[in-house]
Amino acid sequence: MVGSWPRPPELLGAQRAVAAGRMDAAALERMEDEAVLEVLRIQEEAGLDIVTDGEQRRDNFYSFVASKLSGVRMMTLAEMLDLVEDKAGFEEILRTLDVPAYSISNPTCVGPIERSQPLAVRELDFLRRHTDRPVKITLPGPYLLTRSMFVQEVTRDVYPTKEALADDIVRVLRDELGELARAGADFVQLDEPVLTELVFTQGRTRTFMCAALAARKDPAEELELAVDLVNRVVEGFDDLRTGVHVCRGNWSKKEETLLDGGYDPLQPYLERMRVRQLVLEYATERAGDLIPFEGKELGLGVVNPRTDTVETAHAIADTVRRALSMVPADRLFLNPDCGFGTFSRRPVNSTDGARRKLEAIVEAARALREDVEFADPGSAPA
Numbered sequence: 001m002v003g004s005w006p007r008p009p010e011l012l013g014a015q016r017a018v019a020a021g022r023m024d025a026a027a028l029e030r031m032e033d034e035a036v037l038e039v040l041r042i043q044e045e046a047g048l049d050i051v052t053d054g055e056q057r058r059d060n061f062y063s064f065v066a067s068k069l070s071g072v073r074m075m076t077l078a079e080m081l082d083l084v085e086d087k088a089g090f091e092e093i094l095r096t097l098d099v100p101a102y103s104i105s106n107p108t109c110v111g112p113i114e115r116s117q118p119l120a121v122r123e124l125d126f127l128r129r130h131t132d133r134p135v136k137i138t139l140p141g142p143y144l145l146t147r148s149m150f151v152q153e154v155t156r157d158v159y160p161t162k163e164a165l166a167d168d169i170v171r172v173l174r175d176e177l178g179e180l181a182r183a184g185a186d187f188v189q190l191d192e193p194v195l196t197e198l199v200f201t202q203g204r205t206r207t208f209m210c211a212a213l214a215a216r217k218d219p220a221e222e223l224e225l226a227v228d229l230v231n232r233v234v235e236g237f238d239d240l241r242t243g244v245h246v247c248r249g250n251w252s253k254k255e256e257t258l259l260d261g262g263y264d265p266l267q268p269y270l271e272r273m274r275v276r277q278l279v280l281e282y283a284t285e286r287a288g289d290l291i292p293f294e295g296k297e298l299g300l301g302v303v304n305p306r307t308d309t310v311e312t313a314h315a316i317a318d319t320v321r322r323a324l325s326m327v328p329a330d331r332l333f334l335n336p337d338c339g340f341g342t343f344s345r346r347p348v349n350s351t352d353g354a355r356r357k358l359e360a361i362v363e364a365a366r367a368l369r370e371d372v373e374f375a376d377p378g379s380a381p382a
């Protein structure tokens, strides 16, 4: 899995009830535990080698940090619309991207950033207690957090520049990585989908989902900043499998509203990120052709989370055989292009559709393991 899984409707209802003060947090936590156990059961039954908790406790892949960090306030897109000067332009962007202004909120920096509680250690502890399989934990990447949290109109009173905010975000993520490593995380993935916005929008839009009203500089400068931030976060965590996930948006099933372009313009930057694995979408045609990334494991996207049609194991295996000409088997991981429920209120697939896609991946992996020679026969790839 890349990370997320659709949440049961009763869980979403309970999260709303807690937010409105109609239900106590302990009751919600029990429901979240049950939802995670169900996602875990589905993954184990499907035969996945590495499991996640389906991000069941999160509203989406990055805004959940608002409840764990001080200095952050959730702002709806409608509130942000009030702040921006070019309202018509911003509304046009939301329409073009198929993002309803009421549906998504943005964690906005309004004070000094401190970790008031760990971001994901509890998620890890719970999984660890309930599975023997290796566990992947996803975290929003430092560049994504900086871009989304720095809303100039309110943040500049606290941090004069995006870079100043980034220093505190790096510190917070390093503290988190240290705790996750000590608590036995096998794989920590940093989500940096906003990188594609830098290279595939050619300055036409100023935002990716709700993130980033911050005035954007030259894309090359921004990509350099992203490389620097990721490298500062992972520095010294050599024993932990770290990864970066990049995709072109996962908020809509309308493929034409999502970003489009191959990895070539990102390649030199992704190669310089000192993470072990790149988790990349490739099932969608919008991602272009497979290109080599020197010295990295590849998390190869082999199913599109947004389509109702389930890819066949045969077709997946064919794709992987082509990839094996570029990536050795022991560095190749198979995963969906992205999560199945990036935004809790907008899952891109049903539980059943998602489960069948995972089963297809596992079936392909089993067939491949029978007929592919691995560099080191002692260690089958995940």
Ligand SMILES: [Zn+2]
Pocket (backbone or CB within 6 Å): 002, 193, 245, 246, 247, 248, 249, 250, 337, 338, 339
């Ligand atoms: Zn993604």
